[in-house]
Amino acid sequence: MKRKKKPNFYKPINQSPSMVSPSSSSIRFKRRTLVVLSLFLISLIVILYLTSNNNQKRKFIDDVVPLTDEFHSIEVVNEFPHDPKAFTQGLLYGGDDFLYESTGLYKQSSVRKVDIKTGKVEILQKMSDSHFGEGLTLLDDKIIQVIWLEPSGFIYDRHNLSKIGKFTHGMKDGWGLATDGKVLFGTDGSSSLYHLDPKTFKVLRNDVVRYKGHEVHNLNELEYVNGEVWANIWMSDCIARISQKDGVVLGWIILPELRKRLLKAGSRRIDVLNGIAWDSEKNRLFVTGKWWPKLYEIKLHPMKEQLQAEDVATRCMRKYEFH
Template identity: 35%
Template sequence: MTVRCALPAAFLLAASVLAGCTAPVPPVPVWRPQVLAELPHDPAAFTQGLELAGDALYEGTGLAGRSQLRELDPTTGAVRRAASLPGTLFGEGLTVLGPRIWQLTWRDGVVLEWDRATLRPLREVRIDGEGWGLCSQSDPARLVRSDGTDRLRFHDPVSFAETGSVRVRLDERPISGLNELECVDGQVWANVWPTDRLVRIDPADGRVSAVVEAGGLLDPSRRDRADALNGIAALGDGTFLLTGKRWPAAFRVRFVS
């Protein structure tokens, strides 16, 4: 016998349980970036992290022996200050937390804590696994880290001790390659390496709630040495700044259907 689920929406969940039906799952929206403005970006910057805090844009760059923490002018992209990571550390994602900045390293097994006012490293904290992307949430107060897999890891914002994790799924399929992160309004945006795609993730259960297809954002004629999209900074007005590794430009965008 076929059971038909045709009850009013208010009773759909209860009916599904009682009748053995499964409520339909709405499709995940797919958006694209609408370019509002373009600004210069250092084409030598192997961008790994990007975040706006106050009147400064902070950028973490990678490559062993060449990694930096940078403070940029958010309107011109000009470098105001820069500090090199110690030794041959390979820098990755970063996040600003009050007077401090946390910056990951890739396979060095440490995360750096910086003094934001002076751009001086304060300490190194050991971590397990790789470091890719990083962002901070206020409710609950925690840091969110990606490690290149399909898992988001949660960390204490003071000690950086790992406090939990969640696996990320799109239509029940794992999404790996999670890279640079941005925490916005309780959700986590992630670049998906090595693509020009972004996903919005609910950190409560790991479900992807939106996808952004950003292919073509940087014209093919300008992708001579450019690598994948890898840099997303929320600007606080519903718009974002996007760039990538060795991209010659950054783009202020709005996501539209």
Template identity: 40%
Template sequence: MKILTYFFILLLTAITLSSCETTYKFSIEVPKKTTIGKTVTATLKEKNNNPIDSVQFFLNGKQLASKNNSITINTESIGVGKQYITALTFYPGKTKKTNNSFEIFANKAPEVYGYKLINTYPHDAKAYTQGLEYHNGYLYETTGRKGQSTLRKVDIKSGKVIQKIDLDKKYFGEGMTIVKDKIFWLTWQAKKGFVYNLNDFKQVGEFNYNRSKEGWGLTHNATELIKTDGSHNIWFLNQETQKEKRKIQAYTNKYAVDKLNEAEFFNGKLYINRWMTEKPVKSIFVIVNPENGVVEGLANLNGLRKEVLKSQKLEDDDVLNGIAFDNENNRLFVTGKHWSKLFEIELVKKQ
């Protein structure tokens, strides 16, 4: 009987201690939406006002200095897009992670552009265009689909293919860009790209993707390759190693701009086709600030696809997908998948 009484007392004591144990419930309070240029404050809260020893804050994986269980974030320094906050809280004998997120939008609507048609040239209607770039008087183009993917050098005025190689049939070719004497060419879902000599199209290397999901469009600035993956993310790669260094997110003042495809960098901005096959099929590209991801412009080129349709039939996925810029002569060329025409245009801002 004494033994039973002893165990009963122990059990009662354990229950009592358990019921007296302090319960901690953490949350991060932060505005869900804001605009670039504004300051955002994120604060760790404990529901029951229990004591906290300390807290460490992380924004997108990078630790930030905090004060009084809060951090202040300058949105101008991180750009637009979804941002992730983690608080690592230290309290009596324990630690806990708490997560939240918020979105930064552009602070004004994008400018809208139309176009002025300057010239029309022939283009191979069998080419499922994935990448397009101007270099030393010629266009360089990559085409897609397994068993049909090619890299080619094209005469602008005649549309004649001067030089061409085929990609291995197991790969679906995507965008390309030229840096010095090398051509960098992406594949779609194989998570790898290839490097070729510019003069003879001989393959001299390959590289793997890291965090980016797929390969869609490719261009470059003075020091980096710039890659799209079909989402709203734009990746910046080391030109020498092809390793992904960082990313920006393309956002207007209202939404994330996804389905980013073939890209070109000129005049300090990114010009990127959107993959838009929903009916009615649209021919649009966006103009993105490469520093912060803000979509500053929207170009409506629907009239060009309508012009092509006057002389040939197009499928829904035969969309605008090819931007090339001649810096020396200030010429902008665009075309599309299976389009029989290449257009030289001038963008015109709408009033």
């Protein structure tokens, strides 16, 4: 008699994937799905953030200050009233839609706080009849201003424009003034871009501004814009974008349309373009001129046709004597 073998209940059974219990399979599937969805959402958030950031940068570059092109024309975004009796020598954005402005001419010079939208002079500090006001800049809570034909300047309280000090500097005289928050940049109407100590006002460095090896003279009112020093060129419709590192001109902004626009509107008693103000918070750029009845908010656009060297020399680099 043969004995029957007892079933081996402990013998392992090789199960195929299809033999896994439905509950176990479902749990694993749900876990994998959650992991995949989580990774997808994280990736999507990162992509959207980078895209948004790049779009903001692109818009800033295209509409406000495109730094890659050499020549730029302008588009007028807004125009505002401006005192037609203001012989503008310095302009800067003070926040909350107002500007600080300095005006020139003997017996008419002043420092003022101006409402952008209305052009109303909110505060006015008249200068001595013997002083010819020039460019100004803002450092901390102080307005610093230079004077024409004198190696000196004045300091004002930014809140009420009361005069709180006087200083001497190392430039021949004062034309333009700007700052990056660390040093002062100054001009005296020559081809020199001075770097000044903001505490002692001594000259730290003096760069000769050049475009393709040629000196650029008559540097006037200044503004500091995104790592560059922008300068009005006296007796021209040009703004030079200057490297603060070595004084090399990186590019030009060409603005003859503004003067033509004023003349067409019947403004006959206008002088040269002078005055650049940069709102770094909202990326807004403002310009005006001496005795101009308008302040313009503008955007920059790369010029379709590149200027030749001789065109730049004719438009922007003529040398005028002023003393």
